[in-house]
Amino acid sequence: MITQTRRDFISNRLWFQHVIPDNVILCGVSALEYLEMFTGYFDEKIIDVYAKEKGEYENINYNIVDNFDNINYTRYENILCTTFEQTVNDMLLNFNDTDEMALTEALGNYYFSHNESFNGLNIYPENKNAFEYIKPLAAQYYCGG
Numbered sequence: 001m002i003t004q005t006r007r008d009f010i011s012n013r014l015w016f017q018h019v020i021p022d023n024v025i026l027c028g029v030s031a032l033e034y035l036e037m038f039t040g041y042f043d044e045k046i047i048d049v050y051a052k053e054k055g056e057y058e059n060i061n062y063n064i065v066d067n068f069d070n071i072n073y074t075r076y077e078n079i080l081c082t083t084f085e086q087t088v089n090d091m092l093l094n095f096n097d098t099d100e101m102a103l104t105e106a107l108g109n110y111y112f113s114h115n116e117s118f119n120g121l122n123i124y125p126e127n128k129n130a131f132e133y134i135k136p137l138a139a140q141y142y143c144g145g
Contacts, residue, residue, distance in 0.1 A: 002059040006044035016047070016079055019057075024049035025073045026081040027063060027090060029102045034081050037106035050082070084110070085122055092127035092134075104134060108141030 003019040006012060012033040016026065028048035032038035050071055051062040065071070072086040082090065088107065091098040111118060116139070123131045 001056055002045070003047070003057050005059070006040070006042065012040040012044065013077075015044075017077060020047070020049070020079055021055055021057070021060075024051045024055070024060075024062075024080065025068060025071060026079060027071075027087060028061075029099045031082045031087040032084075032102050032106045034076070034079065035084055035087070035106075037084060037109050038102045039105070088121070089124045089127055092123065092130040095127075095130040095133075100134070104137050104141055107134060107138030111139050112142060 004015070006015045009015040009018065013036070016030065016034050020026065026034050026048065027050050029038065029040075030046075030048040033040040033044075045059050046061055047057075047059065048061045049063065050065050050068065052065065052067065054062045054064065072083045073080050074083055075081075084106070088103070091103045107118075110121060114120060118135060
């Protein structure tokens with residue numbers, strides 16, 4: 001069984017609020033969309049979450065964890081969502097399998113909303129190389145270059 005898709009709603013946020021099951025945390029691209037750091041895709045069908053067990057929906061990518069203790073997340077409008085910093089570090093850690101466009105746009109939004117700086121963003125040591133690669137792309141994201 002699949003949930004309704006993004007196409008059925010006027011925004012990603014409304015879609016998530018309508019279809020996200022209890023006891024999961026939005027993560028990855030879905031978290032960036034919910035945090036409004038990435039505009040998302042109109043025809044989006046897949047939702048990324050951390051969960052303690054696999055759920056019933058085929059279009060939810062359940063990243064199974066033993067517990068949520070080591071995940072930084074926030075509750076917003078009754079949805080649990082990884083923090084921006086957690087999301088960025090998760091995506092950098094799995095950079096070869098990440099949506100580079102979503103991450104670049106999100107980091108570009110951070111950069112320009114923080115006076116053209118990445119100061120204040122805590123990047124974990126194991127993610128420094130991936131961050132150094134994507135950082136100039138994010139800084140130029142809205143400049144067209």
